[in-house]
Amino acid sequence: MSKFVPRQSFPLSNVVTSNFQRHHRNALQKMEALRGDVDLFIELRDSRAPLATRNKMFDHLIGARPRMVVYTKKELSFFTEEMAKKLHPTSPHALIDCRSHADVTKLLDHWRDLYRSMSPAPPLGMRVLIVGMPNVGKSTLLNHLRERGTDKKARVQAVGGMPGVTRKVSGIIRVSESPSVYAYDSPGVFLPKVQDPEDMLKLILIGCVPQTIIDPVILSDYLLYRLNLLYPNGSAYKDIHGPTNDIDDILSAIWRKRFARKRKGNEVDEKAAALNWLDQWRSGGQGRRKLKLLLDTLPESYDPLLR
Template sequence: MAVFIPRPNFPQLDSLVRSYFLGHHQAALTEMSQMLSTVELIIECRDHRVPLSSRNPLFEKALAGRERLMVYTKKDLAQGTLNKIQKNAITKWHSPNKVMFSDVNNFLDVKKILSYARKTAKQVDNLTGSRMLIVGMPNVGKSSLLNALRRVGVQRKKAAITGGQPGVTRKIATSVKVSEDPLIYLIDSPGVFVPYVPNSETMLKLALVGCVKDTIIPPVTVADYLLYRMNLHDPTIYKKYHEPTNNILDFLAKVGKETGRLMKGGEPDLEATALWIVGRWRNGLLGRFMLDPVDKDAYQRWLEEEESAGKSNTRLKKEAKAERLEAQRARNVAMA
């Protein structure tokens, strides 16, 4: 039997939409900047699986001047993939800011974050209570973290609405109490996407972890990227559905038939199957692994690549607008 060889790289897709910067993203960013003087701590969330790709450089400028706690969320979806050296590397990326790795269902993880917030609040000693702001890219787990802090801090039910797709929180929320002593109010905010993603693979990573809506990039394309990453990690993780393969159409066709995702006439529904497969991975049911490299030089390489691929803000906005209009025209044609 022939030895399976996974694809060594994924093709650069120049036609792929690389913008998801919406109107309410800019509005939220502006409002965050205006309220900086009233908050004592910013809790910035990034997805543990994409520690570099879920970085938003807009926050560096808009939120400068306030202490930040960096929280890498959803660590349970990539559990055990970071060794001590790699965790230390990520910690150094953000020095002097504090870094924590979190699973919102892990009481100790949530308690550590809450303890840090309480320590900060005690240092400020605000008689009316401390206000803290939680920020991050879309769907990185901000609202889930807020609810977990509230559950642990004041034993109350969730206050923020959560969902599997980005855009659930669309404006700055009212303050939510997460601690009685000291008194702390946490403010949820909409996820803010970058104006333009410099390369197609980063956009695919963000789509795969759910930072953009599933309608923005063709689901079959996202599933193909997932198949590529699963093969690099361990092709046996999908053995119950298919033998190791690099052919996404064959893979989806077989999975669609076996799981009953069929169209009229009995043909497999490839798009529905792709969404289902991607959803399984997002829930940790098809391997738990990271998509970004982590080593002591990874962050610097990322910044250099980001800078070399950078374009003027005017050009970025024009290209982003053109891509949104083109995507809208395509959807209109498809619905006609």
Template sequence: MSLLKTARRGLARALPTVRNITTLESTSTGSCPNLRDEFRLPRNFDYRVWFPMHMSVQMKKMEGKLRSVDLIVEVHDARIPVSGRNSTFMKQFCSIRPHVLVMNKMDLINLKKYRQPIEDYYRHEHGVTNIIWTDCKRRYSRALSGMQNMILDILTHEPRFNRSVKTEFQIMVVGIPNVGKSSLINTWRSINMGTKQSAVIEGARPGVTVRVQNRVRVLDKPPMYVLDTPGVLSPSTRNVNEVMKLALCDLILESATNPRYVADYLLYWLNRSGDYSYLKLLEIPGNPTDDIDKLLIRICTEKDFRVRCLTGLTYEDRWDFDRAIALFIKLFRKGIIKDCCLDRDLLRPYMD
């Protein structure tokens, strides 16, 4: 049984009935909650469980393809520009081949506030200067054209790496799961080839691509091909905060985490950031709280989220915590919350 199913069954048993729940609502009169010093998960919850076998196997296959690859395009989620990166890419791929870093999902952060600090961070900490900002879901041709021109310029001026005669170019697209690698390829191909048909499978969940794909032609002159690769995580180097940031950005399968823990981390992060806008966005009265159960009860109460449960021989109304959790997390994933950059503390040295 998955961790998610186990947690949901436990939650259903623990939920009070609707008629007995009003006493649990927050009665705090302070303007700020008593904040936790740090975010903690239950001791028996292993956050390193999601590292499917295909990841390690496909990483080796990706390494085997490097001999025929001219350039690496690393796609990254702009909401976690520092903590979400897989350091293995830089060590094993980007140090061997020319490299372009694509910050995707730029529409989900305050670009005016974070673009320069993020670029300064990568320039000072990693020597990375080839950075492109995109939102592949909206198919911005301007950003993709800029990326393509940058790639062609790099390939023209970089050493050939054991490729004496060059009649075509081959690009490898890498990144952690669900950052938009397949969307980038399909958009790139659509703009250049004039077709809306997807060449590689894409989806709104991590783990859609599970193996290194056949190459896809994205440009005729000069001939340019792209290899789509599966998202690869390295959980051995992750701490609790990094893993929860990945889960909050929907970069880890929910079956490997637990939506309640993800919602709890979002609440913790918002309160630590001094952002209490979730109360207004959720249209719930009262003061902020740092207790996820109290917040979920208030959401259920205001939205009248109920579910019918069989208890013994009769049915009872219980609050639908699953629905409340989904609504709360949606505020972040859809960019409804005004500031969705989870690494703002890590970028502070580079901000004015």
């Protein structure tokens, strides 16, 4: 039997890039009104797509104000601190799991140190504004910041797995008592237009954009393409099928395993199977196995050690 060889490219001719010119304009205007009161901007990016989830609109919003880039969902990504340092050799950054007590505490400690270094220190406490694309973890981080910094466990922001859960710039919330640090949450702000069709696929796959924009079978095929690059022995989906470049193999196997007994007839519903597979991966993998992704091609990102 010949050795399995993953595809090295993916056809993008059927991928439509949508225009979001009118979206989130109101939120940006409210953020701009707060800019003078903010001591530190925290820009969140999803570490599974660290380049695609950068929003250049924040460069204009933040300007010369202090900024820290925080890469979230490290537990689901191959993105490493060494890679982050290559992107930010001299500027503050962090790579975190938003639900990790250790990571959240380290982030809070950095902000507290920054507060103590300010001269004069803000008499009413330091204020941070958390920004980012939709569904990169802003509200999850804010809830855990508040819990770790103030010992209050009540959830202050709704959390969801799809974009658009936070609808407006929130009121200010205390996330540290000594010294006083306050944070604003904000709705996710998407790019006015996505130029690269592959970036659109990445953003839909990780939940920054509603998946209704793209046929789920095409999106599943892109996921298979990426999984084969990262796991060329097919281990990412070994419970479903052997190594393959054909998405029909995967979707047919999913249908037989998860749907066939509940539905009449032998015809495979590829859309239902594709949505099921995408939902599993968007939440982190196959059942209890939390397998990692890295959708952006970075230096050393496909190093054999990562496999």
